[in-house]
Amino acid sequence: MSELNALWPGGASAVPAVPAAARPGTLEGKRIGFLWDAMFRGDEIFPLLETELKARFPGTTFVGYDAFGSTFGRDEHAVLAALPERLAELGVDAVVSGIGA
């Protein structure tokens, strides 16, 4: 059979890589925001995490997911676009986002 040259069918990355945000050494005294995609029992998961984190880091405060809107669905793009300003406005230091399933 004859020899064939085959070209690559893929595409080059078009989204430049960026570094992750700096982490605080501790969550004590930090304000943690929750982001929820309104699915997969986040209404049970986030309250439990808040209770457990509070027990370990008594000075930590929380901003619930209702403050941001659902991160999935009709309003996803608008909610995500508004996040930088909203996080700054609410003084959020770290975010727990879910639920992927």
Add this chain to the structure above:
Amino acid sequence: MRASAAVEKANVPSVSLVCDGFIGQGAAVAKGLGLPELPIARIPGHVDGQSASELASGLREVTLPGVIEHLTRMPGGTTNEPERSPGDIVITGDFDTVNDYFDQHRWSDGLPIVPPSPERVAAFLAQTTDPPERIIGALPPSGCAATVHNVAVNGVMANCRPEYMPVLIAIAEVLADPHYGVEHSGDTTGGDALIVVSGPAVSALGFNCEEGALRDGYRANTSIGRFLRLMLRNVALSLPGDADKSTFGHTFRVVLAEHVAAAASLGWPTLAADRGFGSDESVVTIARFTSGGTIGSIYGDDPERIATYLADGLVRHTSWELIFTVGFAPGTYCPMLVISPLVARTLARAGWNKATLRERLFAHARLPAEKLERYLGEWTNFLPGQPPLTQLVAEGTAAAVFAEGESPHRLVPIVARPEDLLIVISGDPNRSNAYALASNGMHGYPTSRKVRFAAESSR
């Protein structure tokens, strides 16, 4: 993951909660967002099948430590894999060697591919005045660029003919349109895209729009349908087990070609015309559908009775998809009804036009409110807390028509508006069957592009 990426880019640390089985998808999506190190805190198992105590136990023992670690410690670096370039020859060999190599690298769909040689690709590129390096768009979840060149490569692989190239470019343009929602192509419910071709291209390129309209066997319909799935695999990197988490999935769909002549003879607009295109324009319209089935042996000439039967078919094929009618993506459910030219002729002889059919389908395609609420509450937990439709209407996540009364037995429509019903004429012109397709809503929202043949393409 998309939310976490937005948070990190705002210089705030994040951690994503992800269930077992979806960690690989999370990693694949993170890379395409420009944040390959995006940390994940694992939730053991899948939450849908766990008791409250099982869930709590897993969260305390596994998830919580992950949350604390990832919010207080920088994520580990990832190794940069060397990237290939467009135009790279990846393998030289005979037909079997090339196919084996493409299989090993997951660039094939399990069927033999036509080896994309430079000569074959050049023949495709000659069918458009778009430069090969033109970036059509970055395709999530990979974030990799669909270009005119890799459209040609995947078109060759799919056994398309070179003259299909303008259609292939239009398809890639739809995939790159944020309106379509290609990032959802790997959702667990596993629907697949359907390309509808309208206009002069149907006859010019040899599409089948009669017997077997949804069956493989016609080169244009079959190869172009295959091409779309190859683009999802090779450029969007939506691969089973990685970014593609379909539990079962669906094989690629052949292209559905509108029976343009039948529509014209009845004075009915085509789907493309419904969407604002002229009859002299060739158009591709793409949407994702989850399931479908035949509405068989449509009998008689009473249009109202026919519409009632057609509506019943639409309702039978609609269930959890109602989350795209009300709830988190309201008004995005767009089911499709394909009717044979014979059915359309029967309705037209009774004085109906397409708008009449659409209006009567909206009136008849209904189910009890309590059943819709069960689909989205009790059976799927798509709406935690199981809110009634009246509450959704009050909150603005359901149209007013869903709260016309309070009886749980009241009938409510499957779509928010009549115009959400897509109607296409195609299939055997001498048989009275129809086909209903349940839409995947915003996860593949109907999006159209004009096909630009070489004389019309612009740089």
